[in-house]
Amino acid sequence: xxxxTQSQPEMSVQEAETVTLSCTYDTSESxxxxxxxxxxxxxQMILVIRQEAYKQQNATxxxxxxxxxxxxxSFSLKISDSQLGDAAMYFCAYRSSxxxxxxxxxxxTGTRLQVTL
Amino acid sequence: xxxxxxTPKHLITATGxxxxxxxxxxxxxxxxxxxxxxxDQGLQFLIQYYNGxxxxxxxxxxxxxxxxxxxxxxxxxxxxxxxxxxxxxxxxSSVAFWGEQYFGPGTRLTVT
Numbered sequence: 001x002x003x004x005t006q007s008q009p010e011m012s013v014q015e016a017e018t019v020t021l022s023c024t025y026d027t028s029e030s031x032x033x034x035x036x037x038x039x040x041x042x043x044q045m046i047l048v049i050r051q052e053a054y055k056q057q058n059a060t061x062x063x064x065x066x067x068x069x070x071x072x073x074s075f076s077l078k079i080s081d082s083q084l085g086d087a088a089m090y091f092c093a094y095r096s097s098x099x100x101x102x103x104x105x106x107x108x109t110g111t112r113l114q115v116t117l
Numbered sequence: 118x119x120x121x122x123x124t125p126k127h128l129i130t131a132t133g134x135x136x137x138x139x140x141x142x143x144x145x146x147x148x149x150x151x152x153x154x155x156x157d158q159g160l161q162f163l164i165q166y167y168n169g170x171x172x173x174x175x176x177x178x179x180x181x182x183x184x185x186x187x188x189x190x191x192x193x194x195x196x197x198x199x200x201x202x203x204x205x206x207x208x209x210s211s212v213a214f215w216g217e218q219y220f221g222p223g224t225r226l227t228v229t
């Protein structure tokens with residue numbers, strides 16, 4: 001079974017600075033998807049960024065980028081130019097690409113990000 | 118707004134009772150997923166339906182059941198409720214059996 005680990009329960013960053021959230025995962029599969037979801041106080045789950053394991057290029061979405069290290073099974077999220085609206089819980093998630101298995105998301109325990117002035 | 122709707126937003130009920138949570142997927146989406154978010158267990162996958170049929174089960178208790186109707190909306194039934202069932206229940210949908218999952222706003226269940 002796949003597992004996702006987020007070892008930083010809380011992080012803090014000053015507005016306009018850069019912060020990196022860590023995520024490691026364990027799987028025996030070679031092809032899969034990785035995601036970062038944001039959960040603000042409203043509790044809505046918002047997809048921030050996704051990475052396909054077969055792609056070597058790291059995904060980027062505006063101020064959000066990932067550092068995907070497949071051999072190390074590491075998938076970190078970098079937020080540049082942090083804004084107050086980035087304050088939220090961030091979840092790392094895994095999904096298999098195997099069409100014979102469930103397409104469920106397996107989530108980490110989350111990292112709470114605080115943004116200070 | 119993801120296009121996935123869930124009702125009710127909040128539900129308060131007593132132990133031993135039964136409740137039904139409703140989810141309407143995005144227009145055109147055939148798959149519906151249910152997830153539970155609790156303080157103890159984090160975010161957990163419960164069950165997936167695709168075009169009316171159950172496709173995958175996760176850590177869903179026997180007291181819980183779900184179904185997907187011909188119009189593709191889904192209901193999650195929780196019975197013999199216990200205090201530990203208090204959680205946020207999310208529904209998500211995707212176009213096919215595979216694909217991006219878009220989450221609804223969730224239903225917060227409080228069992229007293």
